[in-house]
Amino acid sequence: MQAGFCRLPLTFDAPRLLADLARISRDDWHAHFNADYHDGGWTGLALRAVAGSAVALYPEPRPEAAYADTPLLAALPEFGQALARFHCPLHAVRLLRLAAGSRIREHRDYGLGFDQGLVRLHVPLVTGPDVEFYLDGERVAMGAGECWYLDLSRPHRVQNNGTIDRIHLVLDCEVDDWLVSHFPSEAEGAAQRLSPAMVAAAAQSSQRQFEAFRDLVLRDAALLAPLRREEEPTRFSELVVETGRQLGFRFTRDDVASALQAARRAWLERTLVS
């Protein structure tokens, strides 16, 4: 289970689930709880939540018994059937919508992991090539209707560069024998990471664009000098993005923030025994 992500052998009929979802009005989507890490375009619906909780979207670590189906799930029969296919105990289950043009800044989610007995699965319902999900600096390309495990205790971020909202079904699952039996072996996992879809997604990612820009800058003292003079972090990031844009590179402040964070980690972890 060392890989940061892998696809599980479960597929869902995304169009059918979306048809079910059409019963819900747009107003029912609540602003997602974690306002520090996104830019306002992140909303969600709770399908299973802590009963009576005022912040139903907030998946606190609690015993499974504290979680219950919400009235909303009762109104969505297709989702009820989809959830029934998970034979492991389910904690929080949510629909998360990331609006077109929005992003979720790099962060880690704690309290999740095989060692903690609780893992988070994602089932994309609406997605596309313009949605870029990065885990630990690697792009993870997830298709609609697929089911993915992601180790979200590692740094991750999302940007929706597309024109439609991204919608994922997100399930917090208790680790039991049923769940473990659905994980691919090491060899299957490795093959999947090298799938053509993954390679293609990585090649056209904005992070790849940033890395190409960085390589160029490191060979050009004239480009480096003004960037080294700017020491205020926000203005620096803007200057990097703008310098890249003028040279024809398409990447975002999030790509810059993620690379800065990786460099900070490399420095802070320099004394750890590898």
Next chain:
Amino acid sequence: MSVDLVPLDGCVPLRTRWQAGEPWIDWCHLGTARFGEPFFEETIGAQLRKPANLLFQPRTPLAVAEAWLVRDPPVPPTGFVFHMSRCGSTLMSQMLAASPRHVAISEAIPIDTVLRPDLNPADLDDETRIRLLRAVVGGLGQRRVGDEERLFIKFDCWHVLDLALIRRAFPTVPWLFLYREPIEVLVSQLKRRGVQTVPGMMPPQVFGIDFAAAVAMPPTDYCAQVLAQMCRAALVQCQGGEGLLVNYAELPEALWTKVPAHFAVDWTPGERAAMAEVLKVDSKSPSFAFVPDAEEKQRLAPEPARLAAARWLEPVYRELEALRFGVPAPSAFASLA
């Protein structure tokens, strides 16, 4: 990647690492900043608060770094300082750093990444390690300001175990070993552990000690054995007659006499005055005044520390002292009396 494609001006090595089986050097831009802080990582850490230094760290294969150093020859090393830890080495490097024409490097991370066995392939040959070490030392001795004339390098204490290899890399550079009364060093280590004395922090293989044996013995004994290994390595190298032995008790006078003589340099009156200023503060925490503590360390030594020092450290310490004074070493049985 050709040398023309990497502007390394004003950069210093940050670390060495292996990429697809090849040695690489990562660099950090330092501009004209001096290595004034007590330790290399403090100087670098301050630079890494600038976002550009985090985001844009040049990376070069070893051969590119070598070519660049041929094009812009650095200051060659003037003298090397080895030590057993907690014995005045930071005071010495801070005094050497007090002159503006000196570059004094204290415990550089990239030197450690070259020498540490646990950070390199097990089959790394000496020739490649020597090339890497020369490139890193060259990078550290780069003339970034323009008026640098001398380069002093104080190594991490465990690097004395690599002294033979370091001398092969720099056969003409004079070196010294600094050491101190065993119980004073041991008490200091027990009060505030250096990474080298904790098996989980630094692999015992660095000191030729088996991991299982390291964690099985009392921590005080492991600490004493590690210190003894370093002293023993220095003793073996010093018996060739090239190294200078300096005892903590000789500081600071040795900085006015035998140390500059051994390094074949002298200090101007201004440099001497600047070095004397350093004596007033605590070398590792320059914002605090220096307080002598040898007597207190002797007084506070717990019994297990006394026993460990007597068993593991006293014999090699006496041999070092005998060599320093040019008298025959006491017999091995003397320590059992």
